[in-house]
Structures are given as structure tokens and as C-alpha cells.
Amino acid sequence: MRADISVVGTEYARLGASRAGTSGYWLRTLVVAAGFCWSVAFVAVGLGYELQLFGDGSIFSYSVAVEEGWSFHWHNIADRLFVYLFAHVPAETYVHLTKDAHGGILIYGLLFFASQLFGLIATSVADRSEGRIIFVFACLSVACLCPLVFGFPTEMWLAHAVFWPTLAVCHYAHRSIGGFACVLVALFALVFTYDGAPILAAAILATLLLRGVRDAAFARAAGAFLIVMPTSAIVRAAFPPDDYFVNALVSAALHFFDPTVLTDDLILLLLGGLGSYGIAFLVLQHRTPKAHIYAASTVVVALAVYWLRFDYALHAADRYYLRTVLLVVIPVLGVLAVVYALGANNRVPRRAALLQRPLSALTADVTARALAGALLLVMSVHAVETAKFVTVWRDYVGAVRALAMSTASDPWLGDARFVSSSRIGIDLNRVSWSSATPFLSVLVTPKFAPTHLVVDPDAGYFWLSCETATRSLNADRAIPAESRRLVHIYSCLHR
DSSP: OOBBTHHHHHHHHHHHTTOSSSHHHOOOOOOOHHHHHHHHHHHHHHHHHGGGGTHHHHHHHHHHHHTTTHHHGGGGGGGGGGIIIIIHHHHHHEEEEEEEHHHHHHHHHHHHHHHHHHHHHHHHHHSSSSGHHHHHHHHHHHTTTGTTTSOOOOOHHHHHHHHHHHHHHHSSSSSHHHHHHHHHHHHHHHHHTTHHHHHHHHHHHHHHTTTTTTTTHHHHHHHHHHHHHHHHHHHHHHOOOOOHHHHHHHHHHHHOOOOGGGGGGHHHHHHHHHHHHHHHHHHHTTTTTTTTHHHHHHHHHHHHHHHTTTTOOOOOOHHHTTTHHHHHHHHHHHHHHHHHHHHHOOOOGGGGGGGHHHHHHTSSSSHHHHHHHHHHHHHHHHHHHHOOOOOOOOHHHHHHHHHHSSSOOOOGSSTEEEEEGGGOOOOGGGGGOGHHHHHHHHHGGGGGSSSSEEEETTTTOOOOHHHHHHHHHHHSSOOHHHHHHHHHHHHHHHH
């Protein structure tokens, strides 16, 4: 293995001592600060605007309030068990002990939104590379990728949070039984977050292959992987999804890698902004050392004009579909992080020599300044688009609450106590999620007691079977019986 090491590591060792005070040092500081700021903002904004109720979050939060998470949903996706154990079980346990449904929903939201912060802290502890390179890339991923899906309760959110500490643990855990146990637990947590998580685990094994097939770290992770994957298959076989849910799973799988997600308005805005920044930077770099500042400022001004005068788009429902981007980009960042980290430790093999020049270029002063400007531009776009989203969401929640507590009624929906969500304006309904609207109308009303259940007449998926809703109605729960009765009537009309 030693003979297979390229000069990349030597170059990193030479440059490492002189980084302090350079643009590279400030870029690293900016990335870490951005990652932590966003991870804290996720918690503050998520809880402040009750984003744990957005999209499928309404049914998830309702299931926490009635202590029925497993029977309502999670038995259908048992291979995502870690998400259930991490975010739902503590919240449901709290509700069971205190009968405080509001508190349980808050705990669920807190754990879910704080997972990125927990992931960064765990990565920082586990990463023993020179300069904690993996941790820096984790911060970059949090700042650039997570805002794309922030607010929607996709399990890829947890997969992202678990991936980075797992990557660090697999590379740098101590060579002992305890180290193997840490690797095994981390891979279990990662694989049991999402159906696509085995791809992330395989990507981690690929990064370990850079060390060589005989390396102890690779052998240890490969052994753990061979334990985790059969266990996942056994869990799937032991808890097969309901027949009704199978169709939804198949549809989701078929559309997961739909390339049209790349035509999302936010993706196009980011690509257009970065392309314009790149051109402006290239034009200005030979004229001023502050080219990155002037280029980024120019593009931000242009974007401000667009947002104020021409922008009618809203990044809301597409937060769910952009989970695909996370699954594709996370492994790429993971590989780059490991190659860079191995280089800093003088261990980059010749099989990674193709990355020598671009990675070495990251230490160049001009490249670091260019990347800093690009990062600030991306952060600006994410901040504005997030602000637009939460503003409309807040108004939509208010509209649903008002409609649920009104005297309006649409008996044609199946019951005189149902009212159509179409009474809400089209602009606000851009943040609606048809299958979860009835549950949202219960959760946003005082004491969880709506006068009417708000129903989307165009809903095509119905979460609860009549049998499941009946069991929930007959149980002693924190949600008022009359509210559960409305949900029961709605469920039995459709399933």
C-alpha cells in the first residue's frame, strides 16, 4: 500500500502548515459556520413555524398525538426503523406518560429538525482526519443540500444526518471490539433510515476501498455491512407493507430518479445564479483580488430584482421530490471528503490520482475565494426561498384553522361536518398536501377540536383504513374523541 501512495499526500502535507491566514483557512471557517448556522436555524425555524406539520408531517404528528405511529404508518416501512425509533418513539412515550399531545408533537419536531445538528456534532467527534476534513464537508453538505428539502419529513433528512458520522466512524474508529461495535451500530442506523440508504452505505465502502482491500478499516466495515444488509432483508420480510400501501411504494420508487426534478424552479435558480457568478468572477479575477465579492454582489442584486418584480414560484411540495438530489450528491461529497482527508494524511493512492489536480487546486488562494463567493450566493438563495416558503405556510395554517372552526360545510364530501380545502385561495394552497389536510385541520385548532374537518376533494391517497381508524377511536388518547370520530368517518368513507 505504501508504494501505491501518490505525491498528492506530500503536496497536502506541504501546504497544510501554511493554511492559517490564507483564503483557504477562511473558506474552511465559512463552511463550518454555514453548516452550524443552518443546523441551528432548522430547529428555530422548523419549530417556530410548526413545520413538523408540513406535508406528511401532519399525519406523522397526528400519529404521535394518538400514540399510533407504528400501526398508522411505520409497520409499512419497517426498513426505515431508525427514523421511527429516533423521532417517534420518544415523542409517543412522552404523550403516553403525560397525555400532553402538544408536547409530544413538539418533541417529534425537535428531534427531527435537530438531527442535522446532532449529526455534525457526532461527525466532529468521530473525525480524526487532518483538519477534520470529513466534518468540514459535512458542514458544506448541511448548508448546501439540506435547505432543498427542509420542512418536508422525508426520511432522507435523517439519512443525511447519519451518513456523515457513519463515514467518519468507518474510517477512524479504533481498531478494537468497541470500534467494530461503533461501525456496526452506525451502519445499522444509516441503512434503516431510508430505502435508498444502502446506496449511501455502499458509497462509504467505496471510500474505504481507496485504502486498499487489505486495509483493516475496509475489512471491518465490509463485515458489518454483511451483517446489516441481511438483517434489513429479514425485517422487510417480517413486516411486509399492506396491500394498499404497496402501490404507493411502487409509484414512489418508479419516480424517485425522475430527471424532471432537476427542472425544479429552485434548482434552475441556483444553477443560473452560480453560472452567472462564475462568468462574472472569471471576468473580474485578473482585475481585482475582491472579484468574488463583486461577482457575488452583482448576482445577488440581479436576484433581488427578480424576486421583487418577476418571481411567482414557491419551493414547497417539491421539497419532497428533491430528496433524489440528496441521494445522488451525498455520495459524491463523501468520496471527495475522503480523498481529501487521505491526502492530508499522506495516504492518497494512485487510483485516486485523477483527483490530484482539482483537489490540490482547492488550496489555491484564488479558488478558495471563488468558492467562498459561491457559497455565500447559495446561502442567500436558500435564505430567501426558505423565508418565502415559511411565510406562505404560516398564512396557510391560519386559513386552515379558520376554515376548520367556521360554520361552512360541504356535505357532498360525505358528511355535513366536512368542508372543502378548495375554499382556501389557490396561492395559499400551494403549500397544501392533499392526503394530510384532514389531520392538519385537527392539529392546528384550539384543543385539537375542529368544528369541521377540512378535506381536499382531490386527495388520491388515504392514510388510514376503516379498521385502523376504528381502533384509534375506541382507545383512550390525548386527542378528543369527537375529533378522532371525524377522522374515523373520513377514513371509512374511503378505505
